[in-house]
Every structure is written in C-alpha cells, then in structure tokens.
Amino acid sequence: MTGSLERLEARVRDWRAREPLVLGLCGAQGSGKSTLAAALAGRLAADGWRVAILSLDDLYLGGEARAALARTIHPLLRTRGVPLTHDVAHGIAVIDAIRAGHSVPLPRFDKARDEPEPAECWPIAPAKLDLLIFEGWCVGARPQGSAALAEPVNTLERDEDPQGCWRHAVDAALAHDYAALFARIDRLVLLAAPGFEIVADWRAEQEETLRRRLIAQGRPTDGLTDRAGVARFVAHYERLTRWILHEMPARADLVLPLDRQRGLSG
Template sequence: MTASLEIVAQAASVWLEASPRPLILGICGSQGSGKSTLARGLVERLGVRAAILSLDDLYLSRALRADLAREVHPLLATRGVPLTHDVALGCAILDEVKAGRPVRLPRFDKASDEPLPETQWQPVDAPLDLLIFEGWCVGAAAQHASERVEPINDLEREHDADGRWRRAVNAALAGPYQALFARIDRLVLLAAPGFEVVRDWRAQQEAELRATLAAVGRDPALAMTDAQVARFIQHYERITRAILDEMPGRADLTLRLDPGREVIGKT
C-alpha cells in the first residue's frame, strides 16, 4: 500500500494544482483492495483541507431495502449493488462540497447493517480542497444487454434466472449512478488481479471486523463467516468483473495489484 499511496499522492498533487478546487477524486476498487486505507493516507500525506466520503456510507437502511426486495427483486434486500444506495444524498453532498459549503458526511454501520443516525454523521467545515469519494463501483459503467444474458455465478442462476435483478441494477447504474459519478473530477482504479482474490480480501476484512467488535464489547458474530462472505460477494461479481475489464481504458490512473495488494504496474 505504500507504493499505491506514493503514486496516487503524486498524481493527486498534480491534479490539485491543475484543477479548480475542490477536487472530487474518485477511487474505485474491489472489496478489500485497500481503498479506505489509501484514502486515509492521502488525507494525511497531501496536507490540504480534505475529507472522505465512502459509497458504503450511502447504503439504504434495511427497511428501505426490504421495500425494494418486495417491489423490485428479493436480492435487493442485500446491500451492495446499485439501487441499494441513497444516490440523491450522494449527489447533494458532492454539490455542497463543490459549492464550498459545510456538509455532514453520513456513516453506515456494517455490523448492524444500518445507517448511523444523523447526529453521528461527520461534520466537515468548508471550503475543502479535496473530497475523496471511494467505493467498490465508483465510476462504473452500465453493461450492454448482450453482456447480461448469461448468469455469471450460482447466485444469478438460482435467484435471477430471468435476469430481472440484473436489468434493474443495470438500469440504476445507467441512470442515477451516472449522474452521481459525473461529479467526479479524476478517477483512480485499484485493479485486483482477478475476481478470484476478492473472497480472500473480503474475508480478511470480516476477520478485522470481528476483532474490532470484540474489542469494543459488541458481538463478534455480527461479522460474516467465510461461507457468508463467499455468497455475499456473488452480488458484486458481475460489476466487479466488468470494471476490471473496461475501466482501465478510461480511468485517469490505474494501479494493477497482486494478491498481496502490492503495485505491479500502472497506466
């Protein structure tokens, strides 16, 4: 991660000098690729007025996702894919930052699978020089219909045989999410060597979450088991594979990672 930080910090310094402030820097990468660590490192390294917004912190509540599950498709009860975020809130936050006004950044508690109340959101003074917007599908593009015909894993084969979930998710990605991502000035991709490593990376995250929960007196069982992780990441597989295939051709900076998250190439 040290190499990633050095490379992205150098690029971000150039972008900050060349662009009107605030700069909205998007960081995309699969689960466990090191986005959050990189974002925190950039805030410390760059020495500018900066804040971080995670796409994960825009997740809808379980109740709202249950509504989507009833009205659109049962798979939308699980957080993760487009349609399960509060895109309007994300757009409003980025607009406020661009306008130089103070904001409060939402926070989501993955252990309880619920957003934190607004009283626990992070206040950010204005104006900012840099807002880092990081997330697993930040900047992702929608797929063509021909790319969505065949199920990509057991989850899709068993629970989305008619493609209804895929179509709904893709329509959201093609519409409201593009309006959100259009607010990004520069895009960095942390490219995993393949989707196959994501399971191990996400399992590591859940192990860290279990340790954190235990340390603060919460139930470690709130974190997912390895078996639950294996199923959970299938919700992300289609878009993650598409990102790895097409985003390197248009991201402002792509860092290719090995299974240990070390940089093995950049474009």
C-alpha cells in the first residue's frame, strides 16, 4: 500500500465537490482494497469528513440463495464471487439512501460462515455522508460481450462450463443489474495488480490472516480453504480479473499500479 494512500487521498480531496461522493475502488483479490479503504476513511474522518465503507463482498447472497442459482442457472454459481452471487438490489438501495442523505444500515457478510451477518449486527452509516467508499474485486466492471466468451480461460471453464452457460450468465448480469449498480459510482479507482498470476498468492495470504484471527477469537475455521482450494476458488475470478486489468485502466479516474508487494510500481 506504500504510496497508494497518499495519492488516493489527494485525488479524493480534489473530487469532493459532489456530496456525497461515491468512490468506486476496484482491485483483484488480496490487492489491499479493504486496507486502503479503511486507511483513507480514517484520515478523512480525522479531518471531520463523514465517511462510510460498503464492500461488494458484503452484498454476497447466502448459501441457500446461491444453491438456488446453482440449480436453475449453473452449478458454478454455488460458489460466491462472480456477478449474480450478490444482492444487487440491496446495494442499489443502500447507495440511493446515502445519496438522499439518510442514515442507513450497511450489510456485512461472514466469510468464515459463508453467510450474511444478522441484520442487527450491521453498522450504521451516518446521515449526510461526505464520502462512501464502495470497494470490491469487480466494482465498475463492464461486460466482455459474447464473442469474447467463446474460449475458456482455464481448466475450470473448460471442464465445468464447456458450453459457456455460466460465463454468459455472468456477462449478462454485468450488462444489466450490475451496470445499474455501478452507474451510481462518481469516481472509479483501480488498484492494478501486476498480473493475474499473483492473485492466488495474495488470496492465500488473506486466507491465512483470516485463519489466524478466527483461531485467536476461538471461532471455527471450517469455511476457509487450503492452497489447492484457493487455486480453484480464484479460477472463478480469472476471466473477469484479466478483463478488468485489460479494459479498465483506459477509463478509470485513477489507476494505482501495484508491484508484487502491493506497493506502487509507478
């Protein structure tokens, strides 16, 4: 995160003219989005800004809802992550309420349990926010279009989605419901990983950090995965991550290129 916070903070202060400012922060798994968002929020709050953070991950559907998607659309939708596995309508409602100046509960998802947290545990965003940071691995992503989906990008797609049903459904979701959600972003920032190949390493580090925290809290770690599980998990994200790294830099309001240690590379 070396250098990224200072550069991002300077730009956000310049962009403040619109209140509330909805800042989209996109970056591959493990790229440091949550850490950067929290650090930015802390700095600005110290200056009197009213700031809240909404993570796309906290909009994940629970297991039952994803099981229904797996039955009716494609089995790969049982795994959380790609478009279609989020409660997009809820995300839109939260952002619209914040834009209207209201105080609103912010959803939270428990990754260890793979289920949303009970609503009574959600934090409350204060009324009349100055800044909402909306962060997530595919925040602001655009669809690829049918022609780009023909060839599988990895063995997961080749073996488990040979007809392309899963990837076409995901792309269609990006073109419709997710487009409506992402249209509410005022400024888009991309944390650009040096390549998709680093994502599995970053994700494994995340998983280990979460594992240690849960053990320290005396909580179960059954929902976490080993390195082989991580490799399979991130394969679900590969196509769209590669597309974002290719397509988004040309239109993002700010690109923060990262090295393997998550510091600025340029």
